[in-house]
Amino acid sequence: MNKNNQNIQIEVNEIHEDIHELFGTAKEISLTPEEKRQGAIDFHNFMKENPNGETSILSPYVISAFRFVKQRQVVMVALVLFLILGGAGGTVLAAKSSLPGDLLYTIKINVNEKLEMALAVDTESQARVAVKHAIERIEEVEKLAMEDKIDESNQESIKESLALQSKKASENILKLKVEGNIDAAIGISSDFENSLSNHKKNLEDIAQSKKAGGKTLLTKTRESIHDNLLASAKVRLVLESNLSSSSQILISKKAATNELNSSQKKLKNIEVLVKKSYDIDEETKNDLRVILNTVTESEEKINVGAYGNAVVLLQDVKLNTNRLEEKFKKTNTYTAKTKPSEATAVMNTFTPEVNSTTTATTSVNITNSSTATESASVPSEPAVINSLLR
Amino acid sequence: MEKAQNTFLEAYNNYSDPIFRFCLFKLSDREMAKDFMQETFTKTWMLVAKKKVEVKSLKAVLYKIAGNLVIDEYRRRGRRGAPASLDVLHDDGFDVSIDESGSMMDQIDGKKAVEMIAEIKEPYGEAVFLRYIQGLELDEMARITGASENTMSVRVHRGISILKEIFENKQK
Numbered sequence: 001m002n003k004n005n006q007n008i009q010i011e012v013n014e015i016h017e018d019i020h021e022l023f024g025t026a027k028e029i030s031l032t033p034e035e036k037r038q039g040a041i042d043f044h045n046f047m048k049e050n051p052n053g054e055t056s057i058l059s060p061y062v063i064s065a066f067r068f069v070k071q072r073q074v075v076m077v078a079l080v081l082f083l084i085l086g087g088a089g090g091t092v093l094a095a096k097s098s099l100p101g102d103l104l105y106t107i108k109i110n111v112n113e114k115l116e117m118a119l120a121v122d123t124e125s126q127a128r129v130a131v132k133h134a135i136e137r138i139e140e141v142e143k144l145a146m147e148d149k150i151d152e153s154n155q156e157s158i159k160e161s162l163a164l165q166s167k168k169a170s171e172n173i174l175k176l177k178v179e180g181n182i183d184a185a186i187g188i189s190s191d192f193e194n195s196l197s198n199h200k201k202n203l204e205d206i207a208q209s210k211k212a213g214g215k216t217l218l219t220k221t222r223e224s225i226h227d228n229l230l231a232s233a234k235v236r237l238v239l240e241s242n243l244s245s246s247s248q249i250l251i252s253k254k255a256a257t258n259e260l261n262s263s264q265k266k267l268k269n270i271e272v273l274v275k276k277s278y279d280i281d282e283e284t285k286n287d288l289r290v291i292l293n294t295v296t297e298s299e300e301k302i303n304v305g306a307y308g309n310a311v312v313l314l315q316d317v318k319l320n321t322n323r324l325e326e327k328f329k330k331t332n333t334y335t336a337k338t339k340p341s342e343a344t345a346v347m348n349t350f351t352p353e354v355n356s357t358t359t360a361t362t363s364v365n366i367t368n369s370s371t372a373t374e375s376a377s378v379p380s381e382p383a384v385i386n387s388l389l390r
Numbered sequence: 391m392e393k394a395q396n397t398f399l400e401a402y403n404n405y406s407d408p409i410f411r412f413c414l415f416k417l418s419d420r421e422m423a424k425d426f427m428q429e430t431f432t433k434t435w436m437l438v439a440k441k442k443v444e445v446k447s448l449k450a451v452l453y454k455i456a457g458n459l460v461i462d463e464y465r466r467r468g469r470r471g472a473p474a475s476l477d478v479l480h481d482d483g484f485d486v487s488i489d490e491s492g493s494m495m496d497q498i499d500g501k502k503a504v505e506m507i508a509e510i511k512e513p514y515g516e517a518v519f520l521r522y523i524q525g526l527e528l529d530e531m532a533r534i535t536g537a538s539e540n541t542m543s544v545r546v547h548r549g550i551s552i553l554k555e556i557f558e559n560k561q562k
Contacts, residue, residue, distance in 0.1 A: 019550075019557055020523035023522045029414060030407040035424065040402050043431050045394045052439055 024054040030220045053251045124184050127172035131192045134165040150217050159224045163260045166228040170235045189236040196229040233319050256307035266321040273328035291320050401448050409456050415504050416460040430456040453534040513548030521546045
């Protein structure tokens with residue numbers, strides 16, 4: 001410490017305690033974790049867009065490449081205009097709103113959508129177009145469902161078409177990852193996932209309004225969307241685990257803790273479903289063990305400050321709890337209608353097993369919000385799960 | 391280039407909060423401080439990527455650029471040098487009134503604490519802020535402000551005395 005610093009230190013030691021506190025309080029001013037995370041992403045994108053510190057002057061090579069792209073677009077637009085205004089134009093336009101089974105549907109898939117993909121000049125636009133087409137397949141299913149046009153004969157081809165287009169979307173998103181554009185890949189992947197989730201809900205609503213036969217067919221289609229949703233979520237997980245280490249540093253403790261709380265809420269839902277179920281197979285028990293162990297592992301990661309790793313683990317938990325919730329809901333619908341007494345009996349078998357002995361998994365704090373009434377009448381949720389897993 | 395980007399991302403992780411705090415201290419406007427912090431990083435990147443500056447200490451360059459942005463803003467507003475005074479802040483609806491019934495510190499949050507330090511007249515306030523809130527060493531402060539280490543030491547010393555007076559007056 002040099003002389004100047006020593007002088008200051010002596011001076012500070014003489015400062016009133018409140019002034020020390022004042023400095024400490026002032027140091028607490030900071031950006032919110034979300035502001036910091038978003039700022040870092042914006043800054044990262046800015047650096048990628050301006051690798052040489054140039055913003056407005058494009059190199060001659062870039063300009064000529066741009067011209068080439070423009071020319072290619074002009075040719076494509078001319079082709080589309082020709083088709084629209086010429087003899088085939090009306091057909092192409094009419095094909096746009098066609099549905100599977102319609103005569104023009106083949107033109108929609110093989111001409112319209114292929115042209116649209118050809119016009120997408122970079123990988124990001126191609127990924128967006130692929131996702132748009134995948135969503136279009138689902139919207140077609142919704143329209144067919146509304147018009148009662150889904151039957152045994154087209155059920156399989158619809159499922160295949162949904163799976164194929166979703167696969168294409170995922171492949172295009174992963175291409176972005178290969179090119180290193182992880183942020184765009186995660187953005188498109190999340191949009192796709194949200195859209196799939198919303199359409200799944202739409203289809204549930206439509207199914208509710210249908211009679212038994214139509215409802216069963218729609219349930220199968222909904223399951224197919226759910227599979228695509230899981231596949232999309234897996235793609236996102238892969239992308240998120242590929243975030244650079246620098247970006248992971250930016251995931252704060254608060255963000256990781258929020259993710260943990262959200263997973264614990266999900267677990268509570270599962271526990272409620274466990275209580276209602278009478279038939280829990282070994283596979284489900286194994287899934288539950290994996291989920292609880294992963295939550296514990298993520299807690300440990302948070303404790304040692306590995307927030308990025310914890311978030312990735314917790315997203316895996318979210319994915320698995322969603323899948324399990326779906327599975328339970330199906331079982332419970334059957335249970336409620338056919339064997340309510342058995343369900344209650346199985347639930348009651350858990351009660352005597354509730355005791356003070358806890359397993360490692362009970363370190364997951366999942367009972368905080370249980371009400372007194374609940375705990376008086378039925379075993380608390382962790383007790384249910386832990387009894388089950390013993 | 392990717393290595394440079396990672397270095398800057400790491401710098402963002404380490405210094406975005408201190409630079410934001412510095413801008414807030416100078417401008418007393420949270421949103422503006424956030425924008426200035428972001429602009430500080432993009433401007434620094436542009437300079438470094440164009441190799442216009444040779445960087446020995448990225449931290450010092452960031453502070454220097456943030457300081458320049460603030461000075462530009464002062465010029466734009468038509469006032470030079472000094473950060474917003476408490477009178478100005480009061481006019482803007484900002485209140486640092488102290489309730490004498492309880493401990494003074496109970497009434498002070500982070501923003502108010504910064505504003506109290508901003509009451510110290512310049513250049514002493516900035517010296518105290520950089521030294522005690524931002525935790526900079528004297529040589530770093532000297533590089534950022536362009537003054538010598540000795541001058542910075544004197545400014546910190548004087549700033550602390552002024553702060554003590556301010557504090558004592560408020561406690562009376």
